[in-house]
Amino acid sequence: MKKLTSALVLLLIIVIVGGLGLRHLAQSRMESAIADLRAAIGPGASFTYATAAPRILARGARLTSVTYRNPGLTLTASEAIVGRVTGNAVDGQHVGTLVLRNVQIMEPGATASAASLVLKGLVLPNTGPELFRAAPPPRLDSLVLDSALLTELHVAVPAGQTDLTVARAMIRDYGLGRTSHLDVETLGVQIRLAPTRRIGVGHLRIDGPDFAGQIASLLQSGHLIHTVGRRRFDISALTIDTTSPLLRVGHLEAEQEASVGQDELETTITDLTAWPTPPADQSLLRMIGYDQFAGRIHAVSTIQRQAGTMTLHPLEIDAPAMGHMSIMADLDQIPVDDPANLPETARIVSATIDWQDHSLADHVLDGLARARQVPPDAYRQQIQAALAGAPDPSMQALGHFLAQPDQRLRVMLRPPRPISVLMLGVALSMAGDPSTAGLLGLSISTP
Template structure:
């Protein structure tokens, strides 16, 4: 044992020299990596920091007071830690983990701030310059990310006076061809225009979409790609409000399965409440004598994208205060690439509806009486007498329904000679007693 004592100082010296050598090598490699990164930034871009220290075996680094700037945006982070650096010019730079604290991203139109960004197994695109001998470098849409967590995100867009906050957002399996996962907690949006609008969702979960392919499609064509991944969406506690509550939904679930041309979707809305916008801006609820709607909605649909066709089987609405509706329908001219114009283009090919009434019928009769400045009971009795003596079977069925709504569910069938525009359905139903209208629409009304 005594013979080992003289070797101990030598061993310590070797360790000290070795650790200094490893640190020196790591520092040199870090400086070389920073130089290469700066050289690849392109015109008008800069990268600066207060301190930079290498991590173990030159496989990572710790930066403080980082600033990255290019003509389009500026990114500032108080602290950046990278680990597990590997990769090459062909496959792109691989980062095992990267954590940024106190982050702010500023563009001409918006500012984003976050408490922390934590990314795992990130593959950065190859940013080598394009030459005749090399392939075009990968774009932002070609990032690959196994996991990403974003904490306390705040987005401000001054031009539209919009603020968005997210308590926590997690994305998983981002990359071309991957089925991704997105999880958001406490999403809140406020639009400070007049009138103010507030949108809040307690929790959002998406599984299945290929987010990277969607980004690539938007960059290349401006349109979203049609995906064939099975997808699910789950939302909890959705709220929209202004100076008063406007909409609340306890729970929304959607599942979707797609082929090249067909989509099958199943959607449930649980405890949906819609409020009237008030007497200063009356809605259809006001016209029927209600100040809100509460109910559950279930939609099961099959869409043929190539034909612009949708089959509903069924659409059900269960409203304890008003009644229950069930609809089976065929629609065409559905603009899948621009769903905002559905009311203008969609047509009804055929439809069958069943209404089980609880209070809606009496509210409608009362509203019609008020619009004619007539006593409600007097108007009701006159209407029942007119329907009972009608030569049209559909009108007599309507009379039986209005006489005792709870005992006679109303069944309406629509089989027009040619498809009718969706927006014209209300007009068509209001003229159901006119044979010149009802016959071309194939409109029949019955009660069981």
């Protein structure tokens, strides 16, 4: 019994002494790492904290009341927990886990706050001290992350009177050349510049892009680069409001398959409702007797990058209260690397539009009658008689359709020269003029 007691006492002494030794070693390593960090950030920046305690088994530290400042940015956190730190500022700093709580970021023109930020598998670039001397540090495209979880984010840009909030956001597999994933819950944007806009997203998910590579492209060239691979975009509960509702989208899903020379894109929008923009009474929608558009959109398109062409096969718009439209079309002058400019540059080479009417034809005729202050029935009879007596078979077919709008209407465009998408609406409004119809290569039938 005495031998057992002596052995236990000896073991206890070894544990205590060993623990003290490990703690002393961990404390020494932590202080050395903090000293290296302070030396690396240079004289123009500072790093302070209230307390610091080593995390022996996790090879890290826990710091409280952390503040980092440089000429362009101030970051504070009530607590910072660092674990599994390896490497160095020259060969690349590897951080297994970094947790920041109650984060505040302030820079000229903007502020941000978050309840927590959890980074896992963080690799800082091997740029040495220059990593910390830049403002702001470091460039986002130079980091590597296995995952990052952000909660209760709020960003304010006073000059733009803009606020952004995010309940929860996670990004996985971030870094140059990596297939990344972004998942955002409850995103809101408010722009208080007149007219006030409010944008909300219930859930956003993006799979496939190399986010770091795209950021690098924006920083270097000002536009996104084209990359090959499959991507998927999924948005639920999208809302856009001003003083009144403007847009509601129940679900938007898009899948893209990109190769070196070709992009295949399929997009589906369901539970879509759109209201006229103010002043609503002057909108075309109200003029033809509708308070809103409600329906579904499905589009399949192929872009040939080298030729700058697009094929729609098809674009379908289904509005139960109005009708169903199917469009097959070929377009050219597609800005393959700048899709925002597509409406301004794209031209229609050919198109076939099929329309199955539910109520739109009657609404359009009634709207035109009101604009001319003519009784709707009299105006309808006048239009039908004029079209029936027209020498052009297309105008005769349009007259037959207006008399019996339950039949399918087909409009074909085969212009001798491609026509601008922006000019199409104007040209169709003058389609009764033979010269305009010839420029459009227009033919109308009721197949």
